Amino acid sequence: MDGFTAANQFLPDDPSGRRTMGYYDQHDLPFYYGLYRKFATADRFFCAALTQTFPNRFYLLAATSFGHIRNDLPPTPTDFVPPGGTIFERLDAAGVTWKVYASQFAFAIEFAYVRNQHASQVVPVAQFESDAQAGTLPQVAWIDPIFLGTEVAENDEHPPANIQIGQQFVAKMIATLFASPQWPRSALFLTYDEHGGFFDHVPPPPACRPDDIAPILESGDEPGEFDRYGIRVPMALVSPFARRHFVSHTAYDHTSVLRFIETRFDLPALTARDANADPMLELFDFQHPRFRKPPKLPKAKIDPKRLAGCSG
Numbered sequence: 001m002d003g004f005t006a007a008n009q010f011l012p013d014d015p016s017g018r019r020t021m022g023y024y025d026q027h028d029l030p031f032y033y034g035l036y037r038k039f040a041t042a043d044r045f046f047c048a049a050l051t052q053t054f055p056n057r058f059y060l061l062a063a064t065s066f067g068h069i070r071n072d073l074p075p076t077p078t079d080f081v082p083p084g085g086t087i088f089e090r091l092d093a094a095g096v097t098w099k100v101y102a103s104q105f106a107f108a109i110e111f112a113y114v115r116n117q118h119a120s121q122v123v124p125v126a127q128f129e130s131d132a133q134a135g136t137l138p139q140v141a142w143i144d145p146i147f148l149g150t151e152v153a154e155n156d157e158h159p160p161a162n163i164q165i166g167q168q169f170v171a172k173m174i175a176t177l178f179a180s181p182q183w184p185r186s187a188l189f190l191t192y193d194e195h196g197g198f199f200d201h202v203p204p205p206p207a208c209r210p211d212d213i214a215p216i217l218e219s220g221d222e223p224g225e226f227d228r229y230g231i232r233v234p235m236a237l238v239s240p241f242a243r244r245h246f247v248s249h250t251a252y253d254h255t256s257v258l259r260f261i262e263t264r265f266d267l268p269a270l271t272a273r274d275a276n277a278d279p280m281l282e283l284f285d286f287q288h289p290r291f292r293k294p295p296k297l298p299k300a301k302i303d304p305k306r307l308a309g310c311s312g
Contacts, residue, residue, distance in 0.1 A: 004199040021199050024163060028306075030298035031171045035190075038295050040237040040283040042248040046204050046229035047194045048255060048273070053158075056193040056230065057107045060254040062086045063274035064210035065226070069217070074110060081112050083211065084270040087140075087258055088114055096265050097138035101128040103155070103169075104146045128173065132180035140261055143173055152307055159196050164302045171300035174238055178294035187239040187284075189257050195231035204229040205251060210273035226273075229253050237280070240289040248282050256280050 005017035026033040048059030054072060055065035062082040074080040088108065091098045100106040100114075103125040109115040114122065125144070131137045145156040145166065157166035170190060177183055207229045215224060235252070255274040260281075262269060269275035 001203055020197050029167055031167050031300035034298040036236055040242040040246040042235050042252055045235035045252045047233050048253045050230040053193045063255045063258055063270040067213045067216045069215050078112055080110055086111050090267045094265055098140040099138045101125045101143045106144050129176050132176045135181040137182050168300040184240055191235040192233040195233055200231050202232055208273050208276045210271035237283045240291045241284045241286050243285050244290045250278055252278055
């Protein structure tokens with residue numbers, strides 16, 4: 001866990017890599033500090049693989065990256081079909097409704113099943129607000145931010161984007177859910193695909209290998225297997241049933257979200273990883289819902305000076 005600054009020594013204005021040791025406090029992120037204090041969170045939620053964005057998002061939707069360790073795109077229209085399928089096939093087989101609300105492009109279209117057969121279930125993020133207001137949200141939904149844009153438009157919080165813009169996006173989505181007639185029976189998991197390069201002192205523990213597919217290694221790659229989690233990432237459960245001001249110390253990863261969905265709808269697992277993942281039920285108190293009335297949270301402010309600094 002001592003290679004963070006060395007790995008970040010590539011910017012002319014940061015030759016020491018010191019920015020990876022930076023952090024944000026409640027003055028920068030008042031909404032997030034308020035959100036995490038109110039609802040349930042976990043201090044051992046790890047990304048699924050010790051690698052980049054796309055493989056971790058594969059795990060979130062398929063419980064495996066089927067060998068991928070990079071941000072790979074499908075080379076042909078029929079490519080990217082995990083051996084065990086994806087959560088979308090499982091939901092369809094069980095008659096469970098789903099949608100992906102995309103701010104820019106939906107990561108789910110990486111998979112041939114969504115791209116070729118269910119593109120109509122990928123809709124603009126603006127429809128999340130109208131569906132929420134009408135009480136017509138599907139049983140399972142994903143919300144994707146803007147992944148690519150200027151530092152003052154991108155809202156996925158990936159460096160060097162302005163994290164306050166991402167905070168504002170999340171605040172809007174959560175406020176929309178709060179106002180929906182479906183809020184009393186909702187559960188929203190907020191998390192990040194990977195850690196973005198920032199320092200963490202907690203070594204990722206061993207993880208269950210999802211399958212027998214080996215990593216797709218190229219010249220110069222470090223040898224390894226999919227038998228260890230990646231760096232920790234933030235996670236919050238926002239729900240009427242969330243335990244108030246609760247911190248779980250159980251080890252979770254992205255496939256824990258899958259395990260929760262599978263548990264809720266009695267679906268079979270996709271791989272050995274999600275079959276052995278914890279479904280995060282510890283975060284809930286179904287007998288005593290504490291947030292039937294949504295709590296008041298701090299505003300997600302954007303500091304004009306910080307915004308100007310990002311666009312400079």
